[in-house]
Amino acid sequence: xxxxxxxxxxxxxxxxxxxxxxxxxxxxxxxxxxxxxxxxxxxxxxxxxxxxxxxxxxxxxxxxxxxxxxxxxxxxxxxxxxxxxxxxxxxxxxxxxxxxxxxxxxxxxxxxxxxxxxxxxxxxxxxxxxxxxxxxxxxxxxxxxxxxxxxxxxxxxxxxxxxxxxxxxxxxxxxxxxxxxxxxxxxxxxxxxxxxxxxxxxxxxxxxxxxxxxxxxxxxxxxxxxxxxxxxxxxxxxxxxxxxxxxxxxxxxxxxxxxxxxxxxxxxxxxxxxxxxxxxxxxxxxxxxxxxxxxxxxxxxxxxxxxxxxxxxxxxxxxxxxxxxxxxxxxx
Amino acid sequence: xxxxxxxxxxxxxxxxxxxxxxxxxxxxxxxxxxxxxxxxxxxxxxxxxxxxxxxxxxxxxxxxxxxxxxxxxxxxxxxxxxxxxxxxxxxxxxxxxxxxxxxxxxxxxxxxxxxxxxxxxxxxxxxxxxxxxxxxxxxxxxxxxxxxxxxxxxxxxxxxxxxxxxxxxxxxxxxxxxxxxxxxxxxxxxxxxxxxxxxxxxxxxxxxxxxxxxxxxxxxxxxxxxxxxxxxxxxxxxxxxxxxxxxxx
Numbered sequence: 154x155x156x157x158x159x160x161x162x163x164x165x166x167x168x169x170x171x172x173x174x175x176x177x178x179x180x181x182x183x184x185x186x187x188x189x190x191x192x193x194x195x196x197x198x199x200x201x202x203x204x205x206x207x208x209x210x211x212x213x214x215x216x217x218x219x220x221x222x223x224x225x226x227x228x229x230x231x232x233x234x235x236x237x238x239x240x241x242x243x244x245x246x247x248x249x250x251x252x253x254x255x256x257x258x259x260x261x262x263x264x265x266x267x268x269x270x271x272x273x274x275x276x277x278x279x280x281x282x283x284x285x286x287x288x289x290x291x292x293x294x295x296x297x298x299x300x301x302x303x304x305x306x307x308x309x310x311x312x313x314x315x316x317x318x319x320x321x322x323x324x325x326x327x328x329x330x331x332x333x334x335x336x337x338x339x340x341x342x343x344x345x346x347x348x349x350x351x352x353x354x355x356x357x358x359x360x361x362x363x364x365x366x367x368x369x370x371x372x373x374x375x376x377x378x379x380x381x382x383x384x385x386x387x388x389x390x391x392x393x394x395x396x397x398x399x400x401x402x403x404x405x406x407x408x409x410x411x412x413x414x415x416x417x418x419x420x421x422x423x424x425x426x427x428x429x430x431x432x433x434x435x436x437x438x439x440x441x442x443x444x445x446x447x448x449x450x451x452x453x454x455x456x457x458x459x460x461x462x463x464x465x466x467x468x469x470x471x472x473x474x475x476x477x478x479x480x481x482x483x484x485x
Numbered sequence: 486x487x488x489x490x491x492x493x494x495x496x497x498x499x500x501x502x503x504x505x506x507x508x509x510x511x512x513x514x515x516x517x518x519x520x521x522x523x524x525x526x527x528x529x530x531x532x533x534x535x536x537x538x539x540x541x542x543x544x545x546x547x548x549x550x551x552x553x554x555x556x557x558x559x560x561x562x563x564x565x566x567x568x569x570x571x572x573x574x575x576x577x578x579x580x581x582x583x584x585x586x587x588x589x590x591x592x593x594x595x596x597x598x599x600x601x602x603x604x605x606x607x608x609x610x611x612x613x614x615x616x617x618x619x620x621x622x623x624x625x626x627x628x629x630x631x632x633x634x635x636x637x638x639x640x641x642x643x644x645x646x647x648x649x650x651x652x653x654x655x656x657x658x659x660x661x662x663x664x665x666x667x668x669x670x671x672x673x674x675x676x677x678x679x680x681x682x683x684x685x686x687x688x689x690x691x692x693x694x695x696x697x698x699x700x701x702x703x704x705x706x707x708x709x710x711x712x713x714x715x716x717x718x719x720x721x722x723x724x725x726x727x728x729x730x731x732x733x734x
Contacts, residue, residue, distance in 0.1 A: 155597055346590045353587040356578050360570060363536065365562035365591040365639055421578065
């Protein structure tokens with residue numbers, strides 16, 4: 154009972170915040186019903202995917218303060234599990250996604266145990282390394298298609314089980330469903346025992362340990378939670394794109410983008426990843442389509458991300474939400 | 486009487502430097518022990534060996550009938566030996582209430598139970614006015630009380646206090662003394678103090694041990710320690726000796 158109450162408890166936020174978020178949810182629900190271009194639909198799907206990625210990253214990176222730049226490897230594990238199982242054994246998405254999540258969690262324990270012996274920058278660099286190593290492995294592994302990746306065969310009929318639809322609105326609603334599961338889970342998580350312990354570790358690890366917190370194990374647990382989010386979105390990505398390539402789903406670019414969602418929006422806050430995805434994903438889509446056509450400007454979007462990161466790091470490490478909170482504290 | 490904490494022949498080396506040399510002492514149940522010594526005497530090292538932050542080079546430590554030598558800090562905290570830090574650094578992500586809840590989450594998984602216990606301790610520590618503040622926003626005296634409250638929230642059998650009086654003014658030191666007495670006598674939690682501020686240690690300790698250059702040089706009641714020539718020379722310094730002479734004359 155208490156758990157149920159905590160899942161839907163937003164009482165620590167001002168009413169206005171919850172109202173704004175409620176309105177935003179209404180918009181999310183009716184978006185496919187209002188006239189839209191296929192480009193804006195694709196952008197909204199990207200927004201939901203990256204919001205979920207960011208929520209996952211936020212558990213370990215935001216609440217736990219461990220800057221993880223290797224999340225793409227887990228998206229890859231999820232995507233490959235779903236694609237391989239579908240191609241070879243005709244396994245539906247709803248079965249393969251949890252299995253992919255399981256594989257990703259096992260892998261997160263394997264690498265998390267040594268990784269969390271490191272702190273700060275060393276940890277961040279080591280996560281990049283593990284992700285790049287796995288990328289290399291997948292590029293030469295024939296069983297999963299090597300560097301060419303995998304093509305998912307189309308079914309004759311649209312199928313809910315295999316997540317194959319003619320209309321993007323179906324993908325959108327499935328993703329929206331996952332988004333709300335993730336959102337309410339995080340709302341519970343941030344006030345749970347583990348959530349408090351992670352925040353204490355972020356605050357001061359030595360003090361946290363003196364309060365009976367096994368910091369190493371707490372981080373590993375949170376890492377596994379972050380991983381589950383990312384793996385499921387990876388599985389979805391495979392079904393939505395019909396095609397996965399290691400350079401795409403396991404790239405360093407994706408790892409950094411995932412981290413940026415929460416960092417730009419506000420690491421360690423419930424709204425942060427959602428705000429971050431709402432700002433960055435449209436920016437990414439429109440910049441991509443605008444610059445993509447112009448020869449010689451192809452890398453400019455990356456330059457703009459880099460600038461955003463520098464501005465955030467220099468002025469407000471707690472991101473956009475940090476700016477809002479600071480303004481509020483000043484007023485009172 | 487049974488000891489709650491027993492330190493047997495603890496030695497701690499940092500490279501070639503011997504910070505603690507063969508130190509043995511024990512704390513009886515219900516006894517309030519003070520540990521004093523000049524700067525660099527090895528007080529904090531000893532404290533950190535007991536709390537599990539450092540592994541000892543040699544020796545054994547027992548707490549409540551169990552050996553805790555070289556156990557990890559979180560294991561020691563779970564056995565009921567809590568500690569505070571000299572400087573309570575908090576980057577400001579947690580409010581005072583949330584900080585104390587982190588402590589009470591050690592013994593429960595339920596958020597409402599953790600909150601209720603934290604609120605009880607907030608009442609005892611008179612932090613009611615500060616619950617929603619960040620720790621970094623508080624004056625030093627209140628920060629020290631938050632640190633103590635957080636440690637108490639883990640429901641310890643014994644509390645190690647590291648320089649709780651440092652940086653406090655005389656009025657605040659009086660308040661701190663009352664608070665330590667309350668924790669020791671009313672709440673029944675064994676307290677051991679590491680202090681620089683003589684007034685506090687001499688006033689409330691039952692027994693005092695003195696470290697100098699890594700060695701235990703004296704042990705006894707506060708009045709005895711005040712008279713002990715070794716201690717006067719090592720710790721209280723020439724000025725104190727001169728002052729005593731003046732008073733005697």
